Amino acid sequence: MNKESQSGHKKVVLVCAYCNKILKDHDVWVNDDANALLNNLENLSHGICPDCLKENFPREYLAIQEERKAKMRNAFKKGFKSFYGYIAR
Numbered sequence: 175m176n177k178e179s180q181s182g183h184k185k186v187v188l189v190c191a192y193c194n195k196i197l198k199d200h201d202v203w204v205n206d207d208a209n210a211l212l213n214n215l216e217n218l219s220h221g222i223c224p225d226c227l228k229e230n231f232p233r234e235y236l237a238i239q240e241e242r243k244a245k246m247r248n249a250f251k252k253g254f255k256s257f258y259g260y261i262a263r
Contacts, residue, residue: 188219191221197223
C-alpha cells in the first residue's frame with residue numbers, strides 16, 4: 175500500500191486553462207504533454223500560469239506583483255530571520 179492510498183489523498187495536477195502548461199513545483203510551469211494527464215481526470219484541476227495571467231489579465235498580474243514586492247519589503251524590515259521564514263513557507 176503506497177502513501178497516497180494510506181492517506182486517502184490524491185495528488186492534484188494543476189493545468190493552465192489557457193496554454194495547458196502543467197504546474198510541476200511551486201511557481202514552475204512546464205510544457206509537458208497535458209493530454210497524457212487527461213487519462214486521470216479526477217486528479218486534474220485548472221488554474222492560470224503567470225505568462226497567461228500577464229497576457230490576459232495585465233492589471234491583476236501587476237497587482238499581484240506589487241503585493242509580492244510589499245511582502246518582501248516588510249519581511250526585510252522585520253529582519254533576516256523573518257525573511258527566511260517567509261521564503262520557507
